[in-house]
Amino acid sequence: xxxxxxxxxxxxxxxxxxxxxxxxxxxxxxxxxxxxxxxxxxxxxxxxxxxxxxxxxxxxxxxxxxxxxxxxxxxxxxxxxxxxxxxxxxxxxxxxxxxxxxxxxxxxxxxxxxxxxxxxxxxxxxxxxxxxxxxxxxxxxxxxxxxxxxxxxxxxxxxxxxxxxxxxxxxxxxxxxxxxxxxxxxxxxxxxxxxxxxxxxxxxxxxxxxxxxxxxxxxxxxxxxxxxxxxxxxxxxxxxxxxxxxxxxxxxxxxxxxxxxxxxxxxxxxxxxxxxxxxxxxxxxxxxxxxxxxxxxxxxxxxxxxxxxxxxxxxxxxxxxxxxxxxxxxxxxxxxxxxxxxxxxxxxxxxxxxxxxxxxxxxxxxxxxx
Numbered sequence: 001x002x003x004x005x006x007x008x009x010x011x012x013x014x015x016x017x018x019x020x021x022x023x024x025x026x027x028x029x030x031x032x033x034x035x036x037x038x039x040x041x042x043x044x045x046x047x048x049x050x051x052x053x054x055x056x057x058x059x060x061x062x063x064x065x066x067x068x069x070x071x072x073x074x075x076x077x078x079x080x081x082x083x084x085x086x087x088x089x090x091x092x093x094x095x096x097x098x099x100x101x102x103x104x105x106x107x108x109x110x111x112x113x114x115x116x117x118x119x120x121x122x123x124x125x126x127x128x129x130x131x132x133x134x135x136x137x138x139x140x141x142x143x144x145x146x147x148x149x150x151x152x153x154x155x156x157x158x159x160x161x162x163x164x165x166x167x168x169x170x171x172x173x174x175x176x177x178x179x180x181x182x183x184x185x186x187x188x189x190x191x192x193x194x195x196x197x198x199x200x201x202x203x204x205x206x207x208x209x210x211x212x213x214x215x216x217x218x219x220x221x222x223x224x225x226x227x228x229x230x231x232x233x234x235x236x237x238x239x240x241x242x243x244x245x246x247x248x249x250x251x252x253x254x255x256x257x258x259x260x261x262x263x264x265x266x267x268x269x270x271x272x273x274x275x276x277x278x279x280x281x282x283x284x285x286x287x288x289x290x291x292x293x294x295x296x297x298x299x300x301x302x303x304x305x306x307x308x309x310x311x312x313x314x315x316x317x318x319x320x321x322x323x324x325x326x327x328x329x330x331x332x333x334x335x336x337x338x339x340x341x342x343x344x345x346x347x348x349x350x351x352x353x354x355x356x357x358x359x360x361x362x363x364x365x366x367x368x369x370x
Contacts, residue, residue, distance in 0.1 A: 038295070042295060046299055046302065050306065056103070058102060061313040062095060062312045069316050070096070076333055082163065084141070087170065088319060091134060098134060099313075114198070128184045132223060134315070135225070138232070138265070140169050141319060147162070184202070187203060187212070188203075189202075217276050217280040224273070225269050229269075268308050268310055271303075272305050272308035
């Protein structure tokens, strides 16, 4: 097997070539006769045109949506009363921090990485911490909805303890995510492949670099996709069975919300994790030997990665804005803000302590209804 192709399943840091605008229709011509290396300037050009506008759209929509969530919790609901409140606030914070790294990746795709090694490590670690925390918090929300809808009596009897457990669970999520992000602090490097620009990517060393790469990819696949997906399927399956047996006129709305949540998760995460599985397989046993195959796979990686990132701007709509009471509180905040602006500030916005939470613990189907 040609060793040239064993390193092809890597990050965009391995792309090199001439002018990024130099597109070529025939991929096989990208295999230069002199060096035998696959000229991936076409992929670099595609990444430079595809990622920046998409990342900025995700950034703007996600920041607006998640800031609205934080704003409501900081003003109208300044006290977190339920597990759902705790999880949704932490999810909004995790998504906001995750979104903050997208401008850096957009700049990396356009002009290369010009921020240095330490920012490269920091941005990579922040990205991975909040990626894992977002996925694990979605898992916690699934369990929370299972308890609130299927185990209603226990949920009421252990309401105060559940609030404590939710805070403890969030602490565990952040600690676990930080530990899972340690490889980014260790292996993230600024790599330069002349004549291409510098890029921030994972760079492994020693003879067991493939084993390290397989381990890192396996952790991301298992903790960032497989584990949350299994928990979501189990919890929502039981919830659906419970709702089908319930006599509620709103159960169909709740079922649609569950379907939307699961569908959005699969649509955004499944393609990228499939690519990661192929990357891990390639690291263990190189199978791609044609340059055109490598190029097409690299493009698929860029597209699926962008699709996976869209979940950060979808979460507010899937998990928060579906709540009728949250929409009412959001409208209330907007009206108060409009009124207070005329009075010279927002500091007098009162917190509401007697109203039910965004998704009341006493609710069953309304907790998931549109």
